[in-house]
Amino acid sequence: MVGMTERKPWDVPFESWIERQIRLAQERGEFDNLPGAGKPIPHLGDDDELWWVKNKLRAEGLTTEALLPPSLQLRREVQRLPGTIADLPSEQSVRDAVADLNHRIADYLRAPSAPVVPVHRVDADAAVSEWRTRRPDRRI
Known part of the structure; x- marks a missing residue:
């Protein structure tokens, strides 16, 4: 792609210059031989x-x-x-x-970002208690 590093002359409109670069x-x-040559662009429709x-x-x-x-x-x-945790x-x-x-x-509460939605910390003891009640008896 030798010509692509060439600068656009000041007196040539962008469209004409770009079209010329493509044509050359x-x-x-x-x-x-580019991958996908001649195939439709995926998701275009x-x-x-x-x-x-x-x-x-x-x-x-x-x-x-x-x-x-x-x-x-x-x-x-x-x-x-x-x-x-189950x-x-x-x-x-x-x-x-x-x-x-x-x-x-x-970390979020120190610097909230929009939209600000109330989010509260979780009580670890309550989570452990719920974990215990939901677990099947796993005594060995």
Whole structure:
């Protein structure tokens, strides 16, 4: 792509200059044998305007929840906490999970961002108590 580093002359309109650069590159064969040549652009006809966002999230192994503001993400984590801790093996692991969540809640509360949604710290003793009541009897 030798010509692409060339500067646009001041007296040539942008569109004409760009079209010329493309034409010269085509003549040099710089667009030959590119992947996807001659194929339709994926998702061009889709009705979903956010297809590229969804593809990026999928590629990164994330859910659409990653797009939520921090306050809503934390609130959802608090709501899902009983299910999250249900299979943890020990009381200490439950306390560690609650401590980690509370640490992130405290960080958010120090510098909240919009939208400000009330998020409260979780009582570790209450979480452990609920964990105990939901666990099947695992005495050995």
